[in-house]
Amino acid sequence: MSAPTHSAPRPGYPAQLLTVTGHALGQLVRSPSHSRRAEAARKLARHSLWLSAVGAAAVIALMLAFDLTEIQLMPARGTPSLWPIRILTDFGKDEYVLSVLGVALVIVALIAAGLHGTRRTLLLGLGTRLQFLFLSVALSVFVGEILKFLIGRGRPFVGGKADPFNFIPFEGSGAYASLPSGHAITAFALAFAVSALWPRLRVFMFTYAIVILLTRLVLLAHHPSDVTAGALVGIVGAMTVRYWFAARRLAFAIRADGTIVPLPGPVTARLKRVARGASAP
Numbered sequence: 001m002s003a004p005t006h007s008a009p010r011p012g013y014p015a016q017l018l019t020v021t022g023h024a025l026g027q028l029v030r031s032p033s034h035s036r037r038a039e040a041a042r043k044l045a046r047h048s049l050w051l052s053a054v055g056a057a058a059v060i061a062l063m064l065a066f067d068l069t070e071i072q073l074m075p076a077r078g079t080p081s082l083w084p085i086r087i088l089t090d091f092g093k094d095e096y097v098l099s100v101l102g103v104a105l106v107i108v109a110l111i112a113a114g115l116h117g118t119r120r121t122l123l124l125g126l127g128t129r130l131q132f133l134f135l136s137v138a139l140s141v142f143v144g145e146i147l148k149f150l151i152g153r154g155r156p157f158v159g160g161k162a163d164p165f166n167f168i169p170f171e172g173s174g175a176y177a178s179l180p181s182g183h184a185i186t187a188f189a190l191a192f193a194v195s196a197l198w199p200r201l202r203v204f205m206f207t208y209a210i211v212i213l214l215t216r217l218v219l220l221a222h223h224p225s226d227v228t229a230g231a232l233v234g235i236v237g238a239m240t241v242r243y244w245f246a247a248r249r250l251a252f253a254i255r256a257d258g259t260i261v262p263l264p265g266p267v268t269a270r271l272k273r274v275a276r277g278a279s280a281p
Contacts, residue, residue, distance in 0.1 A: 019113075033248060037243075037246070039257065039258030040258045044239060044240065051235065063223070067225050071220060071223060074217065089216060092216075109127065128250050132245050137186055139189075140238060148180070152176045153223075164223055180229035181229070183227075186212075189238045192238040197251065213227045
């Protein structure tokens with residue numbers, strides 16, 4: 001009889017949870033390694049500058065020619081019949097969106113810590129994509145909060161009259177936090193991020209973002225130029241996070257021309273390998 005062999009005991013669940021968490025955080029701050037990241041950075045810079053120029057021109061044009069007219073056409077703030085719109089607009093609230101994504105990340109980490117092998121790999125792949133969604137929204141919202149404080153634009157009818165040029169920079173209160181719209185930032189950052197990972201959802205996600213944008217106008221929470229600026233901040237913020245992930249080979253690949261494309265999810269990639277194996281002679 002051969003002598004019994006003793007395998008090393010597996011680390012306990014707390015140690016596994018620390019390992020999963022450390023891996024998830026570590027991959028975000030590791031040095032970029034993609035050989036085509038320079039091409040992607042140049043493309044990001046071009047697209048960001050182009051979007052910013054067009055967006056700034058649109059914001060100024062709306063401010064000069066349309067903001068005053070639009071807010072005067074909207075129903076009075078607090079109109080009882082608008083209660084469905086007040087419910088709908090909360091689907092673009094940054095606290096709610098980030099909370100849902102954050103809880104999803106925690107659940108993934110807790111479950112992955114108890115798994116091993118392929119199942120853990122598959123779940124961690126989903127976790128990386130959730131990290132991308134969370135950071136796309138979080139970075140965009142953070143930039144938006146800084147801009148709100150610096151610009152200090154009054155919300156519609158703050159001060160008692162319709163004045164689209166009511167600015168008190170560095171005021172810091174909610175009444176003077178109109179530009180850019182936080183809901184528009186959140187909705188468009190999320191829409192771009194989800195579409196970047198799963199392009200087939202693009203129409204659905206940008207329809208959601210436009211609906212959120214419209215609710216802010218109907219509720220007199222923002223001027224048209226505010227939501228336009230918010231959409232711009234959200235898209236550029238999510239584009240920046242997408243580049244950060246692609247440069248580290250996380251969830252995205254970079255083509256020769258610098259175009260960033262989503263990598264197949266772990267489940268999809270595994271199904272493709274199985275299909276190729278089944279079709280092999």
